Amino acid sequence: DIVALSGAHGVGKCHADRSGFDGPWTEDPLKFDNAYFTEMLAKKYSEETTAAGNPQFKADDGTGTIMLISDLALLEDPFKQYVEAYA
Numbered sequence: 496d497i498v499a500l501s502g503a504h505g506v507g508k509c510h511a512d513r514s515g516f517d518g519p520w521t522e523d524p525l526k527f528d529n530a531y532f533t534e535m536l537a538k539k540y541s542e543e544t545t546a547a548g549n550p551q552f553k554a555d556d557g558t559g560t561i562m563l564i565s566d567l568a569l570l571e572d573p574f575k576q577y578v579e580a581y582a
Contacts (some may be wrong), residue, residue: 498569498577505531509561515547518561532582534560535570 506527508519521530540552540562552567554560569578 497579498574500520501566502529502531502581504566505529509551509563515545515549516551516561516563517545518551518553518559520528520560520566521564522558522560529581532578535562535566535578536582540567568571 504520506524506582507551508524510572511515511517521534523530533537533557534554541555543553544550550564552562552564569575
């Protein structure tokens with residue numbers, strides 16, 4: 496259930512003034528599809544700290560997409576199998 500619910504991150508983005516995190520999860524944040532899962536599996540991310548002091552991970556490919564610690568935790572067992580299925 497948690498993997499499916501996290502897929503809602505595929506729509507929209509984080510707003511620093513609201514959450515302290517900043518950036519879109521996917522390259523096309525206004526499109527509802529499975530890009531959240533495919534991009535999570537395909538991209539490499541590097542840790543950074545937002546202006547608000549929060550840790551997040553930015554894609555190394557220059558697209559500006561981000562993942563949070565809770566997103567990347569889905570790449571661990573027992574969740575990864577579901578991420579792969581949704582991708």
